[in-house]
Amino acid sequence: MISDIYTSFCSTILFPLHEALKKHTTVKVRQDMEHSQWLAPEQIRQLQLTRLKAFLIDVDRHVPYYRQLFASRGFDPQELSDLRQLAELPLLDKATIRANSEALKADDANGLSRFNTGGSSGEPLIFFIGNKRVSHDVAAKWRATRWWDVDIGDPEAVIWGSPIELGSQDKIRLLRDKFFRTHLMPAFEMSAEKLDGFIGDIQRIRPKMLFGYPSALAHIAEHAEKNGVVLSELGIKVAFVTSERLYEHQRAKIQGVFGCPVANGYGGRDAGFIAHQCPRGGMHITAEDIIVEIVDNDGKVLPVGELGEIVVTHLATRDFPFIRYRTGDMGILSAETCDCGRGLPLLAEVQGRTTDFVVAQDGTVLHGLALIYVLRDLDGVDAFKITQESLDKTSVQIVRTSAYQQASAEEKIIAVFKARLGQAVNINIEYPEFIAKEKSGKFRYVISHVKQ
Known part of the structure; x- marks a missing residue:
């Protein structure tokens, strides 16, 4: 009982105060989401359309990259009348973000926070998040937590x-x-x-x-x-x-x-809080904030029920927009609705984002992330893949750019890898032009052939 009282104090007073001091609108957003989740699917689609139109109009006014892109394609967000018109815009990938980082910032953005990611695909990415995006992502996670x-x-x-x-x-x-x-x-x-x-x-x-x-x-x-x-x-x-x-x-x-029970969640720092499982088993998409498309290898939108790459548009990213962002993950949209009664659309399946364990020479099992972060944080690393061939040999493939400092980078990689895997381990570093994806379309950034 005392614990329940303290939890109520945290969720109704302490955490809202914490968010207010950070100038986040998390509480209001979560309250709105707890209402909108019960709307009928068609009502949610209409809500998405209204928010998408307002979002794209705002982006057109304040984000140089998209202002120029919309003009070059003759795309007028004022004329948006159907969610399917979103497919008229090109897909956004990590390379485009890296090449246009400053132009993707809204000209009136304040207090942007710098983030970096790249663990699941092996492609480091630097991007920026504003208070609105933080508020909406935290609110979405909070709502899903309360489902349980x-x-x-x-x-x-x-x-x-x-x-x-x-x-x-x-x-x-x-x-x-x-x-x-x-x-x-x-x-x-x-x-x-x-x-x-x-x-x-x-x-x-x-x-x-x-x-x-x-x-x-x-x-x-x-x-x-x-x-x-x-x-x-x-x-x-x-x-x-x-x-x-x-x-x-x-x-x-x-x-x-x-x-x-186990509640599965799907998302990332870059793409946002995409979907979460409810107690009845449905993987509910955060549809108030995120529009999910499934595309084929050529970027063409696939019908519901077909497997393809997951592409997301995050409607709370006006300060640094993620519009038709390629996640690199493969998935399937469901045509069904969950019997929990929520009208939120469902992901039928998500494939990808696999993290293996590696094994040190002394038998210690290590999470694959113990190795990838040294590579992710190095300048000039465009993509990478780690393969543990045996207890005595680990290979590293690196696609490098002109910013890569080979001598110092290799010294750091070898030192960290040996510290974690064993001083006698042979670390072989290679520099291919590109690293092929798996058949699923997803990079596996750590693969261990050592039996655990």
């Missing part, structure tokens, strides 16, 4: 590996996490000792929800099961997973060991 009868302020264990979070844990953020009862655990290393530590922390925290990579949570669950540790009686209500493809064997392992 948990809320901000409920104890949460976050098994994560991004240096953006792990490297920014200053005193203010640590204090914030303490107030909101969020416990961040670094997920890079998966040694037996670290796994024991994760399990001990989870037992101590007794979280209402877990959040992390499906591979990491499944690995922890498997370790607990092998060692006879019971975690199903801790009162965990849900395990939220994201950032990788969720495989059914992972879902089964997590559910079985932690004794809770």
